[in-house]
Amino acid sequence: xxxxxxxxxxxxxxxxxxxxxxxxxxxxxxxxxxxxxxxxxxxxxxxxxxxxxxxxxxxxxxxxxxxxxxxxxxxxxxxxxxxxxxxxxxxxxxxxxxxxxxxxxxxxxxxxxxxxxxxxxxxxxxxxxxxxxxxxxxxxxxxxxx
Numbered sequence: 001x002x003x004x005x006x007x008x009x010x011x012x013x014x015x016x017x018x019x020x021x022x023x024x025x026x027x028x029x030x031x032x033x034x035x036x037x038x039x040x041x042x043x044x045x046x047x048x049x050x051x052x053x054x055x056x057x058x059x060x061x062x063x064x065x066x067x068x069x070x071x072x073x074x075x076x077x078x079x080x081x082x083x084x085x086x087x088x089x090x091x092x093x094x095x096x097x098x099x100x101x102x103x104x105x106x107x108x109x110x111x112x113x114x115x116x117x118x119x120x121x122x123x124x125x126x127x128x129x130x131x132x133x134x135x136x137x138x139x140x141x142x143x144x145x146x
Contacts, residue, residue, distance in 0.1 A: 092135070 096135075
């Protein structure tokens with residue numbers, strides 16, 4: 001085969017791939033629309049009833065004895081405590097960043113103040129709110145005690 005013929009063969013193959021990709025995308029969009037249209041409220045309720053019946057029929061709670069219940073409860077509670085502590089740490093970090101920004105603004109006002117300019121305590125308007133954030137450890141402790 002000559003080079004030009006090979007080049008034409010490759011170009012035709014690329015066009016076929018593009019057409020098939022476009023066809024696949026169209027089919028996928030049609031499937032998504034049909035799937036969403038098929039889930040009417042009545043069908044959702046029926047699916048819930050059927051799945052609840054099948055799960056109840058399997059009796060998965062039979063395997064959970066008293067010790068297993070306690071083990072599951074402690075695992076779930078530790079998972080929730082960990083998630084709550086992580087959220088508290090994130091909130092404390094954001095509060096510390098906000099406090100640092102406010103402190104930097106205040107220091108900028110003190111550095112820029114002269115005799116002609118208003119003093120720092122006069123520079124704040126009534127609408128300005130000064131935020132003082134707790135230290136990260138205090139914030140995490142407060143949230144974990146709730």
